[in-house]
Amino acid sequence: GIRGYITREATAGDVVATQLTSESNGTLTPMAFGEYSYTFNFTLPDDVDRAMWHRVVIGARRSFDDGSRAGVSASVDFVPDGSAEPVVPDTAMTDRCNQCHQGVEGHGGRWTGVDACLTCHTPQTTDPDTGNTVDFRVMLHRIHMGAGLPSVQAGTPYQIIGNRGSVHDFSEIHLPRPASDCQACHGEDVDEWPDAQYDACTACHDRTAFTAPSPAGFTPHTAGVRPLNSCAGCHPNAGTPTSAAQTHAGVLADPFLGLVGLRFAIDQVTNVEVGQLPVVTFHVFDGDDHPLPVDRLDSLEITMAGPTSGFAWASSTRNVQQGAQPAGDGWRIQLAEPVPDGATGSVAVGMAGYRYVPYGAARAESVGRENGGNPVAYAAIGGGQATPPATEVTQAKCNACHGELEAHGGFRTQVVYCQTCHNATGTDAARRPPDAGEPASIFFGPMVHRIHAGEHLENPPVIYGFGGTPHDSGEVVYPGVLNNCAACH
Structure with missing residues (x-):
């Protein structure tokens, strides 16, 4: 490990601890304009390597x-x-x-x-x-x-x-x-981090006991008593289900658990006329791009929203897996709600869904929810060239901090798709209890700004979600520089 040479003693009551520190009492010598030489005041120990x-x-x-x-x-x-x-x-x-x-x-x-x-x-x-x-x-x-x-x-x-x-x-x-x-x-290219080491492992797993009997409040190590710093024996850096890299990869990203993936693709959106019910043709694929029957899904919905110049309305067609009809090796469905009267411009049509999949060594240990992503397609009302929304926030910038942006059970993952429901007229009225005050706007831009500003707001938003769950952003502490708009935009 790293060894420092300049130390001090810090005390708390009768406890004395050694701490590394710095010095500023050496000799600073000007060498040239803006250039200096510093000679340390401390003396190196004799055993310096x-x-x-x-x-x-x-x-x-x-x-x-x-x-x-x-x-x-x-x-x-x-x-x-x-x-x-x-x-x-x-x-x-x-x-x-x-x-x-x-x-x-x-x-x-x-x-x-x-x-x-x-x-x-x-x-x-x-x-x-x-x-x-x-x-x-x-x-x-x-x-x-x-x-x-x-x-x-x-x-x-x-x-x-x-x-x-x-x-x-x-x-x-x-x-x-x-x-x-x-x-x-x-x-991804660092060699050291997958090497399991006791100090690093127990930093997070700080109530796992590697001795017997286990101290009060500790959980015994799954594999029983083990010598300290022997973690890598069972958790090598790669290649097995118990490797440090693999066990930290996440259940649904773990190829050893047998999940093969799920992906949705929108092929075509037609009949996009005012007062008409649009028709969406789509595919469902596994991780190897093999087409899947739509009835293998546990949930599938399609959202249509417009105009793409500034989303102001949206409609959803749910239980698509029950109503879709075969179209080659894909599927076709007529949406449940028409394009509203007076609508102009272009619409966005997006998908969201999932299936429950057993996973584990015997594929029977537990059940995970695997989502198919949120593809979004665009169509012009009345025909012609569709206009996608202006891109103010990119998926990559969200994912720089969030890893993989996801919400509502993990199967809403795309910024553009978020905006279809979180539009200018959207509120939490359908989820908010009657005695919880006026509905709050869920309009994407203002909502996301207020969530990230959280702790700095006098009246941070409390938005009610599925099941009437309140989401209070008043304690959100943004880890970056709040007025650095380019971080997101």
């Missing part, structure tokens, strides 16, 4: 007359004896953090980027108030698990006490994507 990788980080902060401050840090990696190129151990790169955070910084903004974080957040550093390590690989996993930590769910908050006794409570953190999506932070 000069053939090993080292890193030096410098952090600076500037205060302005208006009270604002700006900080930045920089680092250099080197091998003191020059015998080799440094092997940099950064498995969570700054650019991946910035997909959500749009600027990684800590401790007042002076330290920026993962390279600076890793330099002090090593196994050497502990919070004396809570006893929690601030080792980067443990602390970061636990922060991002937040409310999902077994210890938090059992009633123990996850806190770090910082400078001047400031309490940082991460117990209500909800990651905007599955916490098991390791590649979101580590990337």
